Amino acid sequence: MSNGYVGRLPAHDPLYHYLRHDILPQLGVLGGPVEFRVFRLRGSKEVYRYEERHTGASLVGKFFGAADARENGRGRHRMEQEFENLQLLRGYGFEGYPHHVARPWGTNAWLNRVLVEEYCPGASLSSVIAAAIHQGHRGRLFRKLTALAALLAALHNRTANNFTVDFNQDCAYLDRLVQKLRRQQVIGDWDADELYWLGDRWREQPYMWEDRQVLVHGDATPSNFLFGHGLDVIAIDLERMKRADRVFDLGRIVGELQHYYLQTIGDKYAAEPFIGHFLWEYSGHFPDQERAFRAITRRLPFQMSLTLLRIARNFWIPFAHRRRLVEEAKLVLRAF
8 A cells, every 4th residue: 555654743742642551552562662653544535544664554644524523423423434444354263374363452533533443555456457458467357356356255244134125225226317417417317217217117126125134344345455465355335335235345345446447548348358357256255166156146237337427426527437437337327
């Protein structure tokens, strides 16, 4: 994970005292001089790495504070939610090689609602995809997708319960995405009507309601998975973890892969070998791989389309590409 050096944490800063007296002792750092070098984790304005210069101990501080005072309660809830989610998954065995989630060290609502957790270095899936596109490192992307499929299969299979999924939640999310894109004038009335109609057709499909609930990452984007050696995978940013259909996560990964190739080289089909490989590898963690693959790919288009529409909301993406993502989403949704 790339870092940008910010400076040193002043000894008079309340965060300094919290890290020194509440967090470092948990890492076995007791007494002696303490000096923190601060790095902003690239791609985020709210997450920083704190490196203690004398011992080399590294921590991550993720801040959930909001400029708007009305959001303070929500920020505190998100901070506490991610702390609990990290603890929960570690209780399911996601600790160490090959599947790991960071150990949470503590929270402090008074310090801009900060969650302090273990620092886990690694290459993001985003960087692996970029290297495959720009440097031809396709083999590495295949290998890392195999590792990611194993992590997600372990997450989903270990946490499955006996309740069936509530597909209404996914349909409601589609409606919210359509409304957002409409307000942004990315889509018009005809687009919205078609998307609503397609959503209703998916709602009518019995197989969208039949699978068991599992815990899903909830924000399975390429920046939220880090890779080490071999099958080593680290999942980060778990504040949105929830119970849903397992294809919720799979659709995010597949949609992001298509988006990357579509935006970078203008060829969505270039992503197909990686998409197929990822889904086949995931299905291999079930007793009947072919049957699992068929069931997953039958439900996947809806979640993939949600991902494409979700990405299309981002104002920093060129408008023409946002429109293309909408058209691709409609094309995928027609596959019910």
